[in-house]
Amino acid sequence: MHLLRDKDIFSIQEVEYAIFETNGSINVLKKYIYQTPTNEFFKAPPQETILPMAIITDGELVKENLLEIEWDEQQVIDEIKGQGLTIEEVMYAEYNKEEGLYVMPY
Numbered sequence: 001m002h003l004l005r006d007k008d009i010f011s012i013q014e015v016e017y018a019i020f021e022t023n024g025s026i027n028v029l030k031k032y033i034y035q036t037p038t039n040e041f042f043k044a045p046p047q048e049t050i051l052p053m054a055i056i057t058d059g060e061l062v063k064e065n066l067l068e069i070e071w072d073e074q075q076v077i078d079e080i081k082g083q084g085l086t087i088e089e090v091m092y093a094e095y096n097k098e099e100g101l102y103v104m105p106y
Helices: 002-006 064-071 071-083
Strands: 015-020 028-030 053-057 090-098 100-105
Touching: 002 028, 053 064, 053 071, 064 071, 071 090, 071 100
Parallel strands: none
Antiparallel strands: 015 028, 053 090, 090 100
């Protein structure tokens, strides 16, 4: 059963078909009623995938990523200062254009 739980199946009744592979893993086809609907099912239009960019790691600025987001060092300092922190006090900070700057202090 733990192999099924690894596939987010918690009842054998959810399984339409399962194959035990020679490497000890299992592949499962869920019954239709238990399958996760897709964007295609809902006819949802495609959306741009937005990846976050690491701006600060271990208290140090990742300068090459500033070019990617078109920021300069002073903008980052001002944003961090607005949260009552310095760059050295930030364990990790990332930026994405939808959500802005996310800061995780030490």
